[in-house]
Amino acid sequence: MTQNSDAVIRKVLADTEVWAVVGLSENTSRAAYGVAAYLRQQGKRTIPVHPSAPVIDGEQGYPTLSDIPFAVDVVDLFVRSDLAGPVIDEAVKIGAGAVWTQLGVRDEDAQSRARDAGLDVVVDACPRIEGPRLLEWH
Numbered sequence: 387m388t389q390n391s392d393a394v395i396r397k398v399l400a401d402t403e404v405w406a407v408v409g410l411s412e413n414t415s416r417a418a419y420g421v422a423a424y425l426r427q428q429g430k431r432t433i434p435v436h437p438s439a440p441v442i443d444g445e446q447g448y449p450t451l452s453d454i455p456f457a458v459d460v461v462d463l464f465v466r467s468d469l470a471g472p473v474i475d476e477a478v479k480i481g482a483g484a485v486w487t488q489l490g491v492r493d494e495d496a497q498s499r500a501r502d503a504g505l506d507v508v509v510d511a512c513p514r515i516e517g518p519r520l521l522e523w524h
Contacts, residue, residue, distance in 0.1 A: 390508050390509060390510075390511055392520055394506050394507070394508060395508050395511065395516050395520055396520045396521065397506060398460060398484045398486060398506050398508055399428075399513060399516065399517055399520065399521055399523075400521060402430070402459035402460050402483065402484065403429075403430060403431055403459055404430070404431045404433065404456070404457065404458050404459045404460070405422075405425055405430050405431065405432050405433065405458070405459065405460045405461075405462050406433045406435050406448075406451055406454060406458045406460070406461045406462065406477075406482070407421070407422045407425075407432050407433065407434060407435060407462045407464065408435040408436075408451070408461060408462065408463045408464060408465055408473050409435070409436060409463065409464030409465050410422050410432065410434040410435065410436055410440075410442060410447070410464065411434070411436045411438060411440055411442075412438075412440045412442060416464070417464060417488065418464035418488075419442075420514070421462070421464075421488070421512065421513060421514050422434075422442065422443075423443075424513065424514045424517070425462075425513060426443060428517060428523050431445065432445060433445055433446075433447070433448065433454060433458065434446075434447030434448070435447065435448055435449075435450065435451055435454070435461075436449070437449050439453075450476065451473070451476045451477060451479075451480050451482075452476060452479070452480060454480070457481065458477075458480060458481075458482045458483075459482065459483050459484065460482065460483065460484045460485070460486055461473065461474075461476075461477035461482045461484070461485050461486070462486045462488065462513070463485070463486065463487045463488060463491055464488050464491075465491065466491070467490070467491050467492050467493055468493075470487060470491050470492070470493040470496055471493045471495065471496035474487075474493060474496035474497065474499065474500050475496060475499065477500065477505065478499065478500055478503045478505060482505060483505060483506065484505055484506035484507065484508070485497070485500045485505055485506075485507050485508070486507075486508045486511070486513070487508070487509050487510060487511075488510075488511070488512060489510055489511065489512050490510060491509075491510060492509060492510055497509055
């Protein structure tokens with residue numbers, strides 16, 4: 387089981403700007419929507435990654451990470467664990483700096499591949515919980 391480092395979590399939260407949120411849709415009752423809103427409140431740019439490519443809070447969505455035409459700092463996964471591996475591999479392919487998997491999302495092999503490729507990896511955690519714990523976020 388992977389242990390998250392507070393130093394890595396703090397770095398990913400504090401030193402990034404553009405978060406691609408995989409699974410973010412217009413459904414306001416979903417966790418992805420609330421977490422993305424929270425990240426925006428902290429000054430992050432959140433890019434929806436969803437097959438329907440929704441526009442959320444003025445940000446154009448994209449069907450896949452590879453469709454995003456600019457650099458992404460963090461890929462935040464709101465997908466089932468069995469779908470995480472290909473998304474993490476795509477995050478490596480597009481040159482993201484970090485991968486963050488939400489609560490309950492794990493793929494140890496893909497996480498290892500991301501670390502081996504030099505990405506920071508945060509697993510089974512939520513920015514909305516970790517931000518207030520480690521930073522002066524509200």
